[in-house]
Amino acid sequence: MIEKKDVALEKAVLIGVVTKEQNEEKSKEYLDELEFLTFTAGGYAVKRFTQKMDMPNPKTFIGTGKMEDVRQYIQEHNISTAIFDDELSAAQERNISKILEVKVLDRTNLILDIFAQRAQTSYARTQVELAQCEYLLPRLRGMWTHLERQKGGIGMRGPGETEIETDRRIVRDKIALLKSRIKTIDKQMAIQRGNRGKMVRVALVGYTNVGKSTLMNVISKSEVFAENKLFATLDTTVRKVVIQNLPFLLSDTVGFIRKLPTQLVDSFKSTLDEVREADLLLHVVDISHPNFEEHIASVEKVLGEIKSGDKPTIMVFNKIDAYHQEHVDDDDLETERTERHYSLDEWKSTWMSKVGDNALFISALNKQNLEDFKKRVYDEVRKIHVTRFPYNAFLYPDYDAEE
Structure with a gap:
């Protein structure tokens, strides 16, 4: 409680x-x-x-x-x-x-x-x-x-x-007006996205309260609002990030949740354009939550709905510092051992076998394993950038952790 x-x-x-x-x-x-x-x-x-x-x-x-x-x-x-x-x-x-x-x-x-x-x-x-x-x-x-x-x-x-005192006709008129306003803003935002040029775009996605904004702050050295409450971030934030000498755009998007209201999915689909237009998704997961796999399924469902389920994705398991075994009783031989009793190493093994090196385990808050995270993101962004601009390949050598 x-x-x-x-x-x-x-x-x-x-x-x-x-x-x-x-x-x-x-x-x-x-x-x-x-x-x-x-x-x-x-x-x-x-x-x-x-x-x-x-x-x-x-x-x-x-x-x-x-x-x-x-x-x-x-x-x-x-x-x-x-x-x-x-x-x-x-x-x-x-x-x-x-x-x-x-x-x-x-x-x-x-x-x-x-x-x-x-x-x-x-x-x-x-x-x-x-x-x-x-x-x-x-x-x-x-x-x-x-x-x-x-x-x-x-x-x-x-x-x-x-609006509570109004009749249905006025509310319907208001809905039409708001939809028209959103359509206008969408066009403006599409122009803004077009003006960003051909930089590689990376989007943070995930369930609400998994630490996306904290990770954004650490990587981009910015001050995006982060709080231990649901939906701390509602407005999409885009920052230019440079890892070593390689620049790319990183966006922090609204968190998803189970039983997400239909009205919100519909009205916020335009906000998720940052996800649709991203070249790479960083799917951030709170591994300390006992039901994080169901959270993953909820996020993947929404990604599928906005036609972004097949994008290159790195699973970023965050909050490894907060992870601990729950409901484990070594002395009770009758207790059936389930996924809830897995150790962090067992989860690593499980997800590594599922997605290979596309699984990373970090703590954004305590900056654990951030070098591994930066290297992996650098490698992926470099791969996309070099494909887009082959003549720039010599500008971005292999990641050097010493720099």
């Missing part, structure tokens, strides 16, 4: 389900992530509720008995927000709000709220606003009924405050 350090944090309860597709272990993991999302948004998870069911209740997501337990707890402990781990339909949100009489959010709304807080540039704010309006449109009717209970805070930032 995340420790409560700020009395101003908004108190919330988290609600999830255990189904045939999502067992208890998976449900706990998703709720752990939901708790981190809540903390990132400015809230504090006081309690979790889970229920085993074949499938979520189409009217109230969870059953009536469990809903009554949630309602009583909220009333007794003065909770202001109930957050559900899956996206709620407009009808479910209305029904639940009538029963609980507090602000009701789902995972999508929570992520949209974090994006609204994190967006710094007008482009990112426009993309977030578009996603929020598209999320808002089918839910307008429900928002009228419990408007008096919405007093700001998590889920109420961005256009949620300014």
Whole structure:
């Protein structure tokens, strides 16, 4: 559990389900992530509720008995927000709000709220606003009924405050306007990318909070905002980097997450143009996370959706300093040894056999194995550059760690 350090944090309860597709272990993991999302948004998870069911209740997501337990707890402990781990339909949100009489959010709304807080540039704010309006449109009717209970805070930032009193026609007009604005900015950004010339482009991709921005800072000697919260980076940052005498462009992109809202995938696809146009991807992975392989699969799924799954990629396993064995009991002979019990050396062996020398193991924070990382990136960028400009080959000799 995340420790409560700020009395101003908004108190919330988290609600999830255990189904045939999502067992208890998976449900706990998703709720752990939901708790981190809540903390990132400015809230504090006081309690979790889970229920085993074949499938979520189409009217109230969870059953009536469990809903009554949630309602009583909220009333007794003065909770202001109930957050559900899956996206709620407009009808479910209305029904639940009538029963609980507090602000009701789902995972999508929570992520949209974090994006609204994190967006710094007008482009990112426009993309977030578009996603929020598209999320808002089918839910307008429900928002009228419990408007008096919405007093700001998590889920109420961005256009949620300014557009909530409007009708569907105005929101549709706003969506059309935002899409038009994004199209205009896209053209401007395409021109900017074209003006960068033929320099080799390298993009950092990965799950949220894996250390991409920290790695960017170390390699580019810049000050990109980095924080131990989800979606610390929302705006794509591009820096010119020189390793030895070889220059290239390095971009830090928005992190991915499981159950990423459809609205965000659609509205942020243009932000991911940096990934689409990259010559080389550095897929950064937090190897200290117990489910990092599932994170890898989530990132690869999004890369496939934006037609970037077949790009040259180096797997960069970060946070080796934080890695430790979990759930290991050498004295318990009955414990079945699974991937969760692998040592770091075993993971290295596993991934080296999968992708060969395209797997690197580093700590960006403690600058462990950074020379190996620089050499590998230098070699790959040099290979691409020399293919593009064969007459420049003599300018870039083999990597010399002594320099």
